[in-house]
Amino acid sequence: MSNRFSGKVALVTGSSNGIGRGTAILFAQEGAKVTITGRNTQRLEETKQEILKAGIPEDHVLAIATDLATEEGQDELINKTIKKFGRLDILVNNAGAAFNDEKGVIGVDQNVSVYDKIMQINLRSVVTLTQKSKKYLVEAKGEIVNVSSIAAGPQAQPTFLYYAMSKAALDQYTRSAAIDLIQHGVRVNSVSPGAVVTGFGEAMGMPSGMHEKYEHFMETHKECIPYGAIGKPIDIAHIIAFLADRKLSSYIIGQTIVADGGSSLVMGMQAHDMMDILKS
Numbered sequence: 001m002s003n004r005f006s007g008k009v010a011l012v013t014g015s016s017n018g019i020g021r022g023t024a025i026l027f028a029q030e031g032a033k034v035t036i037t038g039r040n041t042q043r044l045e046e047t048k049q050e051i052l053k054a055g056i057p058e059d060h061v062l063a064i065a066t067d068l069a070t071e072e073g074q075d076e077l078i079n080k081t082i083k084k085f086g087r088l089d090i091l092v093n094n095a096g097a098a099f100n101d102e103k104g105v106i107g108v109d110q111n112v113s114v115y116d117k118i119m120q121i122n123l124r125s126v127v128t129l130t131q132k133s134k135k136y137l138v139e140a141k142g143e144i145v146n147v148s149s150i151a152a153g154p155q156a157q158p159t160f161l162y163y164a165m166s167k168a169a170l171d172q173y174t175r176s177a178a179i180d181l182i183q184h185g186v187r188v189n190s191v192s193p194g195a196v197v198t199g200f201g202e203a204m205g206m207p208s209g210m211h212e213k214y215e216h217f218m219e220t221h222k223e224c225i226p227y228g229a230i231g232k233p234i235d236i237a238h239i240i241a242f243l244a245d246r247k248l249s250s251y252i253i254g255q256t257i258v259a260d261g262g263s264s265l266v267m268g269m270q271a272h273d274m275m276d277i278l279k280s
């Protein structure tokens with residue numbers, strides 16, 4: 001286990017589950033003091049227990065159950081982190097979600113309330129939490145890592161168009177914020193995962209069993225995931241840690257690293273072997 005984040009303080013949003021949980025555990029194992037957060041107190045406690053099980057002292061972990069979609073929740077995260085740890089070096093804007101239209105509508109007729117809810121958590125909370133963290137990140141010459149998605153494009157996403165739009169906007173925010181903040185010594189980058197096994201499907205209201213079915217389909221179809229397996233939270237956590245590690249990634253500014261098992265490089269056309277088509 002390395003100690004590369006020793007002396008650093010990291011705030012990882014959405015760390016009560018999935019990619020955020022994996023990231024918080026990794027940061028803590030590598031020496032960081034971490035603020036973990038989410039609304040679900042039970043899952044948040046599970047993250048904390050996993051960190052403690054890894055032998056990390058309890059005073060290296062601050063768990064805050066709060067709603068990140070509210071500015072009060074965001075103020076609480078920053079204020080309590082500074083009060084307990086005295087600084088902020090790394091902000092991981094990971095929390096995110098997709099919501100279904102109550103009537104099951106997809107495409108352009110999806111209720112605009114779905115758009116509002118998605119933008120609130122996936123985009124607006126990143127914008128305002130970044131503003132609220134800026135002073136401390138500038139003081140620490142820190143790093144921001146945003147968690148985007150390959151859904152951002154350039155392929156169309158008619159089923160989840162508002163979610164895809166939120167991530168496309170987040171990518172432009174990453175680039176523009178990076179150029180603004182690098183003048184103060186703060187780096188901003190992002191990671192764009194493909195399909196990863198997390199609580200995302202459940203949070204969208206998929207019944208148990210349904211997202212496993214989806215995952216199985218994806219990993220057994222080479223036109224979906226050429227790598228042949230769904231990603232794990234730790235796969236993404238390692239990239240987040242790389243982008244937060246100035247010794248390794250100092251010259252990367254405003255970029256997104258795609259980690260998707262090759263998904264975004266294939267089109268359905270390519271999934272069918274030309275020789276097989278010509279033989280039949």
Ligand code: NDP
Pocket residue numbers: 013014015016017018019020037038039040041043066067068069094095096097121147148149150192193194195196197198199200201203
């Ligand atoms: P999970 O559902 O497992 O985790 C989402 C996290 O976000 C949870 O900790 C959840 O906490 C938190 N969260 C959601 N809404 C709020 C809120 N209003 N206030 C506070 N916390 C909130 O999903 P993932 O780990 O998959 O998602 C993490 C990121 O990865 C997201 O930005 C997602 O868009 C992105 N991503 C995921 C992919 C995947 O295939 N899984 C693919 C590409 C990108 P709680 O429920 O406790 O509030």
